[in-house]
Amino acid sequence: MIDHIGIGAGDFEASRRFYEAALAPLGLGVMMEVTPEQTGGYHGLGMGRDGKPFFWIGNDGQRGAGMHVAFGAATRAEVDAFYAAAMAAGGRDHGAPGLRVHYHPNYYAAFVLDPDGINVEAVCHAPE
Structure with a gap:
């Protein structure tokens, strides 16, 4: 089981805006923020739900190209809303919402590229 995952953002504020907008339709929001003053330089934003941050972005300046992260959605409508929000927040299309039956018959997903x-x-x- 994964407890949390973190990615380095080349532009922390651009990534913050992107993920806050793109993940809101999935019910995820900011749970915790640590500042450079608290940590001696690291600025981190922990996102999740139910008080548990499990997805972190940080200001370490490393671009995460080649990384992949998937967020679970309860409904196909949430996947569609994620895609729309992510695109409106500056994401780039990497696979519009739709079935990917090569994974399994009910695998409904959308893919976007974040600012990095x-x-x-x-x-x-879930089946429709």
Whole structure:
């Protein structure tokens, strides 16, 4: 089981705006923020739900191209809303919402690239 994942953002504020907008339709929001003053330089933003931050972005300046992160969605409508929000927030299309039956018959997903080129997915495994 994964407890949390963190990615380095080349532009922390651009990534913050992107992820806050793109993940809101999935019910995820900012749970915690640590400042450079608290940590001696690291600025981190922990996102999640139910008080548990499990997805972190940080100001370490490393671009995450080649990384992939998938967020679970309860419904296909949430996947569609994620895609729309991510695109409106500056994401780049990497696979419009739709079925990917090569994974399994109910694999409904959308893919976008974040400001650093990270492949971000929302996926619903439930039948329609």
